[in-house]
Amino acid sequence: MVRTSTRDEILSVAAEQFAHSGFKGTSLQDIAARVGCSKATLLYHFASKEAIFAEMLAPAAREFAELSAGFAALDDRAAQAAAIEGFVDLVLRYRREISLIYDGTAQFLQEPAFEFLLPLTEDLCSVFAARSTDPATRLAAEVVLAGIVTVAIDKDDEGLREALIGVAKRALITPIPHDKD
Template structure:
């Protein structure tokens, strides 16, 4: 039998509570009670609720940074296409983490521990919008970003089928919004 560490159990319970009650609606005491430990034990492993959330989203945030870095040297059209593919793949790989990051925007990004995510999210939205200053392109990018996260969290379809559907919808909404496939 594999024994789960207290630290891993804290992360598991915190992810469940954040998903169900939101970041702001979950206290350290709620997490500790869910784990079956004291708040002092929880604080031995994590300095704060922000530290728990940061650990939960660390890998996804790192990959988001890598995606944004890959988009920077590309022209607008290539960056848009790469942003669509890259974001869909990232969200499919990190469903829970994406829900934590993007489910709580803008509240989540206002937390000091996550200030680095706001510029990454802005850069991703700019790439999704084809680096356009047009307000409708920027709104469409934000809608697509939020929609992808929402659909992926609630959808139990085969990942390959879901990926193809998400890419098709995102491309229609962002690249050629007035054309039919």
């Protein structure tokens, strides 16, 4: 049986704790206790709670930034379609991490180590809205983004990707007929 390193175990336990109690609601002592090590051991591996969080989010944040960078050269509708598929794929690859980014936005995006994430989330919302400035369209994009993150966190994979993409496209791309008075 392969034993994970203490560092990997700290990251895994921290991810569970952050998902359960939020960034601010999780202490270094909480993480150390669950890992079965002292707070000093934890601090030997990571300088702070922010350092744990940053390392845990790094792969997802890097791919998030790459995804966002790819929209600049595309027209509004092409960028929107690419964003929907790309974001669904990103969420399915990094469910917990993306959930923390969206659930904890108000909590940790003020921290200097994470401030780069706010423009990425805002840009993605804009692209989901086909770069529209219409408040209702922007709100629909926010609802769809949040819905993707919320639904994907605890669902089985079979058919989930296609279902999430289909729902997002119907909600954002397909015009909804309005009743005529």
